[in-house]
Amino acid sequence: VASPCLAEAAMSSAGEDDRCWADCMDVAVRMARRAGQVVQEAVKQEKRVSSKSTPTDLVTEADQQVEDLIISTLREKFPSHRFIGEESSAEGEECILTDSPTWIIDPIDGTCNFVHSFPMVAVSIGFAVKKELEFGVIYHCFDGTLYTARRGHGAFCNGVRLQVSKEKDISKALILTEIGAKRDPATLDIFLGNMKKLLSAPVHGVRIIGSSTLALCHIATGAAEAYYQFGLHCWDIAAAAVIIREAGGCVIDTTGAPLDLMSRRVVAAGSREMAEYVARQLQPISYERDDHDQGTRP
Structure with a gap:
């Protein structure tokens, strides 16, 4: 079922936009968790590894499968949106940020770690509108930690508000x-x-x-x-x-x-x-x- 937010450009108020992006973020959270579960299972399996730009720039079948899962699901819900994904960009799809609502996806960040089962691997989903970043969702695949933030609404880790170090020295x-x-x-x-x-x-x-x-x-x-x-x-x-x-x-x-x-x-x-x-x-x-x-x- 397509999202009710298909006519973003026709929205008449910032409040409607805000509700729409909040709905998009809820979908992103669900997708990050689902993708993270796929990664958790894939790390236990034999990995088929190849390289991209350099011998140290690794990619696995799991990277491609997870990105396909995320983008295909999001495209079904938000057919008017644009997508930038690591693996699709590596295959030659354009990597350009426009004013359109755009999902920016890293299906497995830390692919070398993933290949070696080193436990620092994440799914990352960002979202931009009019070239401004609206929200971000990052899921730590090994320990299930979820980082989320939406512009103007704070940042959280598993629901607990985050605060940076203010150290200047x-x-x-x-x-x-x-x-x-x-x-x-x-x-x-x-x-x-x-x-x-x-x-x-x-x-x-x-x-x-x-x-x-x-x-x-x-x-x-x-x-x-x-x-x-x-x-x-x-x-x-x-x-x-x-x-x-x-x-x-x-x-x-x-x-x-x-x-x-x-x-x-x-x-x-x-x-x-x-x-x-x-x-x-x-x-x-x-x-x-x-x-x-x-x-x-x-």
Whole structure:
């Protein structure tokens, strides 16, 4: 049965929009839980693994099956909506954010972790309207933790309201990051150089957990003070950005500019001061934009 929210563009009030997006978020929560159960079962099975852009950029049959499940179910309910999915984008579907209601989906974030049964794996579902992120849902597949947030309505973990760390002092910070798909010597030198700068600040520590979305959720919970990465995709950040912002945090570009969802760069922190400090330390690593082939700026 199609959603009653098919005529979003014709809605006459912000209140109607708000109710519609709340309904969409309820569906996202159900889909994330359902997809998470599929992942829980798949991790016990033999995994057929291949690579995409690099030998370390892994994909499994489960990634594709879970994305197909999520998108096919959502498309049936919301046929006028657009979809950006990790695996469909890898197969050549356009990755461009328009004003239309758009679901941004990572079916298995932490695929390498999934392949090795390392327990940091999540389903991530973000939703944007008029290029503004409206809500995010992230489900930790191994322990059943559910992170949710809707713009203007707060962020929650299993129903408990989240609050970021407001720490401004870098010497008291725990920093999270990810390595990225590029592993050539020059890129690794920059990656390690960035880590060395932060460790020399000094920060309390730097952690890599193998799941961008779950790492970002740790910023929202206050378990860590900042996160940075070059090379992530829009589906890695969309849902988490809403959760962090609604928990009181800051999400920006590594240049210090406002977040550009397609830029493949992000700094997130519990305070703007922390985010801006981390951004100033970073030597950039160049990645092609997610919307590179759509005539957008480089």
